[in-house]
Structure formats: structure tokens, C-alpha cells
Amino acid sequence: MTDEPWVPPFVLLAVDLVIMTLRDSRLQVLLVERGVEPYKGHLALPGGFLQHVGEDIAAAARRELAEETDLDVGSFRLEQLGVYGDPGRDPRGRVISVAYLAIAPRLPEPTAGTDAADAGWQPADRVLSGELRLAFDHQRIVADGVERARAKLEYSSLATAFCGDTFTISELQEVYEAVWGTALDPRNFYRKVQKTQGFIVPAGTRKSATGRPARLFRAGPQTILYPPMVRPTEGERRRRVSDRPIVILTALDLEYQAVRNNLVDVKLHRHPQGTRFEVGRAANGGCRVALGQVGPGNQSAAVLAERAINEFAPAALLFVGVAGALYPHIALGDVVVATRVYAYHGGTSEDDGLKSRPRAWETSHAAEQIARHIKRSGGWIRGLPDRDAVPQVHFGAIAAGEVVLNSQVSGHAQWIRQNYNDAFAIEMEGAGVAQAGHLNGALPVVVIRGISDRADGTKEITDRARWQERAVANAAAFAMALAEEIAAEDEGGRWPTAQVTARGSNMQPDKGTYRNIARDNARVGIQAGVIQGDIKLTLDQSQPMDLAGALADFRARLEHARTEGRLDEDTYAAAREELAIADEALQATTPQSKRRLTLALKRLRGLIGDVAELATALANIISLAQVLP
Secondary structure: OOOOOOOOOOOEEEEEEEEEEEEOOEEEEEEEEEOOOOOOOOEEOOEEEOOOOOOOHHHHHHHHHHHHHOOOHHHOOOEEEEEEOOOOOOOOOOEEEEEEEEEOOOOOOOOOOOOEEEEEEEEHHHHHOOOOOEOOOHHHHHHHHHHHHHHHHHHEOHHHHHOOOOEOHHHHHHHHHHHHOOOOOHHHHHHHHHHOOOOEEEEEEEEOOOOOEEEEEEEOOOOEOOOOOOOOOHHHHOOOOOOOOEEEEEOOHHHHHHHHOOEEEEEEEEOOOOOEEEEEEEOOOOOEEEEEEOOOOHHHHHHHHHHHHHHHOOOEEEEEEEEEEOOOOOOOOOEEEEEEEEEOOOEEEEOOEEEEOOEEEEOOHHHHHHHHHHHHHOHHHHHOOOOOOOOOEEEEEEEEOOOOOOOOOOHHHHHHHHHOOOEEEEEOOHHHHHHHHHOOOOOOEEEEEEEEEOOOOOHHHHHHOOHHHHHHHHHHHHHHHHHHHHHHHOHHHOOOOOOOOOOOOOOOOOOOOOOOOOOOOOOOOOOOOOOOOOOOOOOOOOOOOOHHHHHHHHHHHHHHHHHOOOOOHHHHHHHHHHHHHHHHHHHOOOOOHHHHHHHHHHHHHHHHOOOHHHHHHHHHHHHHHHOOO
16 A cells, blocks of 8 residues: 555546537538637537536536537537546547537537537438548447437427428338338338327328328327337348358458358358358347458469359458558548459550550449448448447458559559559459359449558558558448348349359250330340341330329229228238328429329338239339439
């Protein structure tokens, strides 16, 4: 023991505020641009330090919000979100922050003041995805605030505050989808709302532009919901996924282990030629994954990718691993999703030097679109080992060769800059797996790389700093989210890929008659080596060619399906409401009318998806709506 008196540590106390609202059908969070150091010029949550030892913490939060954003703090209620006190969270010293949360409708534009250079609303999903990087640990605080807001919609009637005095159930569903960040099944949502007593009460009907009535509701007397409006779990959202697995391949042991850490119920699968795969499910109980290790190099990657494709007949193939960055704006730990893969070693040696013969494979458009959606939505960060350090996700070309590049001045480095200067990263297996996918019915192949070095001579330093482990963990988290989304898209074999039959396919030519039907603005064609028989082109006169006529035709089909008992009364009523919204949006001329029309049609698709005739007719209507000016 020491006789020296105890001296309390010097600690600063601050407040931060997570203020959220709905704008343009998106959950948005209030952010300021810092006008002072540290993090000058960076986006951050409004907040600051207590002015003096006698200031109340909640009063300090209200003062900081008013000073930095000029929002009227009396128009909504602040509740304490949490306390954040990691020792390294602020470079100015030990700072403990008390965070407050508010979510309220129709909040105005802020006006920056004091040490805030600017203030404005930003989509929360851009923060969650890492697209917007915030100062300090504010990304973590926003994530906690979004989760609290989503939970509040489960057990409180808060969602009705974001609707008008009267609203349709579809309008209420839009609020839940915006805050929860996921699409909801209209039929299930309708039943849940009606089951929760006192949540909403009838308020008459509203005529649409066509005169069709839409049922209206207003907020009921209950502010605490029972039973609660429970969010669909990951398992519920994925319960109907494809039977086809997603194949994920890696080159190195640490890459393999990073993916395997995200799997459960893993079982060994032996290939007749000795290759060993492991087959399991995503940790949240979702899609099936077949995991394999190919070793370094494009040749072995191509051979074993071909073997995996023929063994499992997957919906897609993902390659996950580390790579070297070729541009300075790509940070260590960031994730690069390949939009194109180059095989950079091809060329012709002539008297005047080596001439490049580029080979490239484009990533599947559908798979790339899903990957970009995952980045925007930000849900993939739940799988990160360190959610306080959210990496950026980049989309761009990747160069694949047969050497480890660790120099910026070598011949290989100059060759890549001269001939493949749009490549974001460099690695050794992507070209092999891309070629294997190309030779197997254009199977979607996505290469996902975590940046572990800069290919500039510092690889030994970054490897000692364990950047390989950190980078591939980020890539694996993104890959698992992508695998889940592809499996959900492939429900019922709807994923747009050619069918591959496991362990060899029947090569005998099919015989018979083929019919391709193009409706509305679609085009149809046929590519074949030999055609025996006739080719006839005819117009399908039975289909309406304008959107208003198509909606009228669909309404008649809907009524017929109800009369025959193929639609129950609740589903029929909900479908009529969506049709009324679609009619009203079609007549409107506002910039938001097309979006409102499309959303109503998509919700309608969820309601009538079990009736094949209606689903087919609605698909044509959606196609017409998408080409509206």
C-alpha cells in the first residue's frame, strides 16, 4: 500500500444527440459538419461539453442541439440512449459522452451555429453502411440509436405519428419499412395490425382518382401495443430460400477460417477426387453454403471452382480473400467487390516490346446490383467483428495474376499501371474462378477482397500488424450478407442463372416447340446453331398496351379470382386498397408519383403472389410502370 493520496483521474463529460425523422420515405439522422479540430470538416452528431459543473446533463443536451442546429427542442422528447466511454474515443483525452435519442415526424431543416460549419439530414443507411464516415465513435452511437428506434416501433404506436390524421394501412406499412429497413409482406402486416387491439381504428374511406374507395384509419387509443408489432427475424426473412447452395471459395487458411466462423451445422463433404468441402448454413439459420479452399493461383482456382460448380450446382460462386490496394484512397481493411476481373499476364512478345492481350470477365449485373444494395442498406455490418471501425466498400476492377506484387516501381507494377490502370486491387485467383463461372452457363461469380496491404513494398509490415486477418474478416462479413440475399432471390429457382445439374448434365438435345412471349416493351430473340422447323412472329392481342387499361383489366381479374374463392376477403380488400393507391398515383403529376405507383404495385405483388394468373398479369403492369417518364 502507498501513503500517497488518491487523485481522481481527469475526465471530461460531453453529450451527443441522435435526432431522427422520416424524409422522402427514408429514415434520416441529423448530422453536423465540425468546424473545429479534432475531425475538422468531418460529419458528426450534434453535441458538446458541459459548460460548467452545475449544468444539468439533459439541459446541456438541449442547449447543444439548439446552438448547433437551431432546432426547437421543445417540439420533441429526448430520452437517454446510452453512455460511451472507451478510453481512446476522443484524441483530446478521456471523454465520457451521454447520448440522447429523439425520433419525431416532420422536423424542419436545421441551421448550423457555434462550432458547426454546416448541419443537415442524412440517410441513416448511408451511415450504417460506412458510406458516410463520422467523427469519434459516432457511427456506433448512430447504429445503437437506429436499433432503439426500430424497437420502439415494435411496442409503441409511434409509427402512426408519421402518417397523416387519417391513413391507409399501406401508408402505415411504408413507415415501418423505412424505419426497420426491410420489406414486409403486405398480407402478414395487414393481419398483425388488425390483431393489435387499439392500435388503429377505422376512419371511413377515401376516393381515389378513379372513384374507388380506400379504407382509412386513424391512430387508436393504445400507445403501448399488445401483442407487439414484432420485427421479422433474420431466420423468418430467410426461411424460404433456395435449395441450391452458395459456393464460397478461398485461397489461404486464414481466409477459409474467416468464412467458416460465420457458418453453423458444418458437415464434411468429400469429393470423389479427394477434394474436401464443408457444407453448413449461415449463422443466422439462413442459406446453405459450400466452403472450399483452392490454394493460391488462378490455375488451381479454376480447376477447383469447376469441381465445386459440378458438385453442388450452386446459385452463385463467391471468392473471398485478401488483396493489395492499387489506389491510395482505398484504406487497409476496406472491402473491394469486383465489377470486372482482369487476367493481366496475357500478352505478345514482339521486337519492340511486350504487348498486352487483355482478358476480362464482367461480374453478373444481378449479383452486382444486390451487392450495391447491401452496401447501401448497411445490414452487413452486423457481421463485422469490430463495429466501431466500419470499412468502406468499393466497387471496381480487380487484376489477377500469378505473382505477389509488393512494389510500386517493378516491371509488373508498371505493366499494370500501363494496361490495367482502372484496377482497384491486385490478387492471384479471381481470373480462374471467373473463367470457371463463364464456362458453366455464365454462373454468377463475385470476387470479394479485403485490403490487407498496398502492394508498395510494405507488405511485411502490414502482415505483422495482422491486417490480413482484419481485412478478410470484413470481406467475409460482406460475402455472407451477399450469399443470404442471393439465396433469398433464388427462392423457387427465380435467380436469373442458367440451371446447372450436379455431377454432369444430359447433353442430348431437347426436342419440341419453344414459345417466347414478349409483352409491353419487352423484346424477345433466339440464338441457336441449327433451327429445324418454322419461326413464327405474332402479336398477342389479348394484352392491354397502356397502363390505365392494364390496371382496369387487372381489377377485373382480381374480382374474378375473389368470386372463384382463390382470394380471401382480407387479401382482396388489401389488394383493392393498393390498386386505389396505384390509380391515384397514375393520375398525379408530382415527381414522387412514379415511386408511389411502383411501391403500391410491389406491395400488391406480395398480396396476390400465390395466384399465378394474377402474378403474371401484375408483372406486365410493373414492367409498364417502370418505363413511365
